[in-house]
Amino acid sequence: MFQAAQKHHGVDQHSEIDVFGNCPTEFSQIKEGPFQVIKKTRNLNKCSHRESLRQDFMTTAFDPNSGIKSNPFLQGKYRAELKLKGGIPQVITVDEDYLYVPFSNGDKGAKANVHSQLKFGGVIKENIKVSCNVPRSLIFEDPHPILADKSCVGPILKALTGTANAIYTNVQEDTASRFNGVRKMMRTASKKDLMAVYSQVRAGAGFKNKDTGRKVFLDALFRARTGDAVEVGMDIYRSNGLDKTESTIFFATLNFVDHVTEGALSAATNLLTSPNLPRQAYLGVGALVRKFCRQHSCDDVKALNGLFVILQSKLNGNPSNREAENVALAALKAVRNAGRVNNAIVGKIIEIAQDKQAPTRLRIGALEAYLADPCNDRFRDSAISIMKDVQLDSELRIKAYLALAQCPNGKAATAVKTVIDNEPSIQVGGFIVSHLATLRSSTNPDKALAKAQLGEIRTTKKFPLDFRQYSFNGEYSYNIDMLGAAESIEGNVIFSQKSYIPRSLALNMSVELFSQRYNFLEVDVRQENLDDVVASYFGPNADFNVKDNDELIKSSTQQFQKAANVIGDKIKSYRQRREVNKNQVESFAKQLTGKQSPLNGDLDLDLSIRLFGSELLFCSFNERVQNYSADAVADSIVDAMEKAEDHIENLDKSITQNFMFLDSEVSYPTSTGFPIRLSVEGTASSHVKASSQVPEKNQYKFSFVPSISVEVASRFIIDAAVVESGLTVVGNLYSSLGGAGEFKWKETDFDASFTLPLEKQELLTVTHNIVFETREPCGTEAKVPLKFVQSKDFSVCLDQLKSYIGLTFCADVNQPNIGEAAANVLPYPLNGNSKLSVTILKNDFGRIRFSNKFVPSGVKGNLALMDKADKPKTFLDYDVDLATPAIIIKLASPEISGVFEAVMVRTLGNLYGLVRLASNQIEYFVKLGITYSGPNERIVMKPIMIYKAGQGEPQPLPYHITGQIIGEQWGEGKKYIFDNIKLVTPHRPPIGVAGYISIIPFFF
The missing domain is CATH 1.20.5 (Single alpha-helices involved in coiled-coils or other helix-helix interfaces)
Incomplete structure (x- = not known):
């Protein structure tokens, strides 16, 4: 705003660096009396380093060579006018116009205008005592979350109880929105306030269901993603306030924290001292360190130094058992996730990597931890030493080379050249040569340094290339600078000379979109002793x-x-085993003898998944083969069956889940420093109430009531720290169903019934609203709906079936009234509010009853629709006689009754099938068959093809056959004569068939 590039005449263009980033700027200047007037214009979309992206994961880097400097969704224009007098600004006026390009119609759409003006007031003499010890960039930095300057306990408790108490049998239509509101309040609350709220929740004060209140609180806390929320979560975990599932969810969400404070690091340090800490916690702590060091200076941070001391204490290079090895491996992965090391822990990691007595699995983990700081000279020298040692396993040497290739220097290049010129191992030499070849052809900018240092290394030595037998590296990449788009897919296959199955498989995928690069997926699979299996x-x-x-x-x-x-x-x-005492179980266990394993060593399978540079999942499988013998598998199956039966017999559970499946935000600076934000949030709340009982033998009852509320909100707001306001487009999907039933069976009888536990079944409700939203820290949103010309609501209820089944089906539709103004109306979703709802009303519906009985001749039963007084409204009887065969179905209801028959009839001289439907004195039937007469030597057969519709008389079918077929004995065979056979059709002349067919038996 204050920059005034000087030019004596005309118009010029150059770049200015200010809060908007590095921007090409056109400016002109004129003289107006005593004032020098400078005018500047910009296309803000051409400013590099302008946008700040916040999402679940972190972007890796910005590509300055891209032709696109920011995403094209928000079009920004800048106009400024500076009036100078004696070189001092007198008046500065800035206008910024923003248009959300998607769903716009020309220059019409979601728009924002920022008008700023500064005026020179005068000169005051004052001694300036302000000191600035921390350098800051002119370019906009997205501010850290600001905590509310007042207590948030009351507002959070009010919103929390309102959300939790609305969840009982099912969630409500606005539950997802309410949950998101609670989460946003917690984002501005201090640790003290959050702990005070937790105390109230734990006491159950104000909650209809204490467990539901606790669940909603924890779900919102884990997704608040602030340093204070992290501290509260860790304190709750250390006080044994989280079960196993809740702990896993909490540690996973540590990867998504938006802002990490030093207090959160201190809490993480204390967390690492907890016994039996799951490996997911180590990954989460490492992600916290990485995020903290991206947002703050990490030099001489007491909490960080203490954290590394504890991690170092867990790095045991010679673990005595598998559990100790897993702890050490988890600590190494925490270091890699942190992306930072200190001198002490560097030495310990190198010691493990070079210890030939340490397990190979642990040494590989140490080499991967080198990637936390690949440019560290000590790591680099250690990697060179391991790579050169031809006595080591080829997997270790290849991993050392990959660590070295992340940040090579001249010394590393010399070492690589020496190795491939003298390498005796096909596995190591072939992999390095293939990797050097991919470096030379790669367009991935993350490999620019490796390409410059190692790309020209070549060797005359030949190594065979066969991915089925030998280690290799491959990559596919492209880069379109003009469009700011790029992609890279890299794969590694690593063999050990001790194994004929690949020891390690890795896949790495990166993408660049609108000049932002994301290393969005890395998958690494490793095995040991699988070849022995x-x-x-x-x-x-x-x-x-x-x-x-x-x-x-x-x-x-x-x-x-x-x-x-x-x-x-x-x-x-x-059944009997469940009732034996402990001594009997121990006596039985002593009689079991396990088959000794033929394998020398355990089977190790490791799976690692990294998303956007942070390891989110690390799973391992370490078992002895004898644990999967036939007897062991049988025991596992029976145990699972016993547990399943116990659950079924006494199941009564209510499961509530609240989660965010989408949370991304892009911030753009304005001239005053307040950011404009484009964000999208996806929130879901679900509740399942399930129960089942086995009251007695051969009887089973169940109830299942699921419901879900999903909200997706897109926001276009300006954030002024103490208040934020702007346009919000909200879409909501809601469904609430339910069913309950009972089954009984005994020998040949089977009975079942089904009912609806909810008076109103919300099959589907979809709403779409556009509102102007305002929010203050620790406050609820104030939403003002925008006014649109809406069409008249369309509502219809189908109650014609109510007297038969006791249910009414309803639908409500509301949509924008576009009409003749379609050309000037914005496209969906900015064209107005809309709603679609489909429901079922339970008027006089009691249950559906089904009874079935198997009899010697077939099956008999009935299906009845009962009212709330358990009296039949409509019933259906059926009788299936397999001996006849025949099917008879009878229907009875208040207004309609009828009979349906399908029967095969065979009498003297007749053989036909009859399908008959009779209802309220009206009969419909179709009869198809033949009549026959005469002795066996000469049988005369005539077709029967008649029907009756309603109250009319029986008559031939429109398509029918006339005439007769005469069957005569002809020696040992039969002769069939077609006597005046004709196919009669409604609109064409009859088609006749004449002649005969002889059937003579063949003898061999």
């Missing part, structure tokens, strides 16, 4: 190679039968 089944001495096909089938059948017998025996006795 395969060899035990398919190796030289395995059954598949030693036995022939017949022996193999016989052996497999015996093993399967044995397992089936074990499971069958256990199923027959598991």
Whole structure:
């Protein structure tokens, strides 16, 4: 705003760096009396480093070479006028016009105008004592969340109780919106206020259901994503206030925290001292450190130094058991997630990586931790040393090379050249050569340094390339600078000379969109001893190679039968097993003997998934093979069946979930420093109430009532710190259903019933609203609906079936009234409010009753629709006679009754099928068949093809056959004569068939 580029005449263009970033600017100047007037104009979309992106994950880098400097969704224009007198600004006027381009119609759409003016007031003599020790950039920095300057306990409790108390049997249509409101309040609340709210929640004060209130509070707390919320969550965990599932969710959300404070780091340090800490916690703590160091200076931060001390204490290079190894590996992954190290922990990581007595799995984890600071000279020297050691496993050496290639220098390039010129290992040499080849062809800007340092390294030594046998690296990448778009897909296959199955598989995918680069997915799979497992089944001495096909089938059948017998025996006795005492169980356990494993070592399977540079998931499988013997599998199946039956017999659960599936925000500075924000938030709340009972043998009752509320809100607002306001487009989807039933069975009888526990079944409700929204810190939104010309609501209810089934089906539709103004109306979703609702009303519906009985001749039963007094409104009887065969169905209701028959009739001289429907003295039937007469030597057959519709007389079908067929004995065979056979059609002459067919038996 204050910059005034000087030019003595005309118009010029150059770049200015200010709060908007680096912007090409056109300016002109004129003289108006004593004032020098400078006018500036800009296209803000051409300013680089202008937008700040906040989303669940972090962007990696900005591409300055891209032709697109920011996303094109928000079009920005800037006009400024400066009046100078004696070189001092007298009046500065700035106008900024913003248009949300999607869904706009020309220059019409969602728009914002920012008008700023500064006037020179005068000169005052004053001693300036303000000191500035922290340098700041002229370019806009998105401010950290600001806590409310007042207590938030009351407003949060009010919103929280309102949200939780509305959830009982089902969620309400606005539950997702209410939950998002609670979450936003918590974002501006201090740790003290949040702990005060938690105390009230734990006491259950004001809540109809204490557990529901606690669940809504924790869901909102975990998704508040502030440093204070993190501290509260960790305090609750350390006080054993979270169960296993809640702990897993909490640690996973640490990867998504928007702003990390030093207090949150201190809480994370204390968290690491907790016993039996899950590995997900280590990953989350590492992500906190990475985010903190991106937002603050990490030099000499006491909490951070203490955190590294605790992580270092967990790095045991010689673990005595698998549990200790997993803890050390989790600590290494926390270091890599942190993206930062100190001198002490660097030494410990190097010690593990170079310790030849340490497990290979742990050494690989240490080498991957080098990537936390790949430019560290100590890491680089260690990686060179490991890469050069030809006595080491090829997997270790390749991992060392990959760590080195992240930030190589001249020394690293010399070492790589020496290795590939003298490398005896095909695995190592082939991988390095393939990686160097991909570097030379790569367009990935993240590899620019490696390409410059290593890309020209070549060797005359040849290594075979076969991904089925040898390690290799491959990449596909492209870059379109003009469009700000790029993509890179890289894969690694790493073999160990000790294994004929790949030891490690890795996939890395990066993308650039609107000049922002994202390393959005990395998947790494690693195994040890999987080849031993395969060899035990398919190796030289395995059954598949030693036995022939017949022996193999016989052996497999015996093993399967044995397992089936074990499971069958256990199923027959598991009722009794549930009632035995502890001594009996221990005595039985001593009689079991497990088969000794033929494998030398455990099977290790590791899966690591990194999203946007942060490791979110690390799963491992470490088991001995004998744990999966036939007896062990049988025990597992029976135990699962017992647990399932226990749950079914006494199930009464209410499960509430509130979560965010979308949260992204782009901020743009204005000339006064207040940001304009484009954001989209997706929130969902669901509730499932389920119950089941087994009151007695051969009886089962159940109830299932699910409901869900989903809201997606797009906002175009200006944030003035103490208040934010702007346009919000809200879409909501809601559904609330339910069903309950009962089953009974006994020998040949089966009865079932089904009812609706809710008086109103909301099949689907979809709403779309455009509002002007204002919010203050720690306050609820004030929403003012925008006025549009709406069409008349369309509402219809189908109650014609109410007297038969007791239900009414209704639909409500409301939509914008576009009419003749379609050309000037904005496209959806900015064209107005709309709503669609489909519901079922339970008027006099009691239940559906179904009874079925199996009899020797077939099946009999009925289906009845009962009212609320349990009296039948409509019933249907059916009788299926398999001996006749025949099907008879009778319908009775207050206004309609009828009979449906489908029967096959065979009498003397007749054979036909009859389908008949009779209702209220009106009969419909179709009869198809033949009549026959005469002795076996000469049988005369005539077709029967008649129908009756309503009250009319029986008559031939429109399409029917006339004439007769005469069957005569002809020696050992039969002769069929077509006597005047004709196919009669309504609109065409009859089609006749004449002649005969002889059937003579053949003898061989």
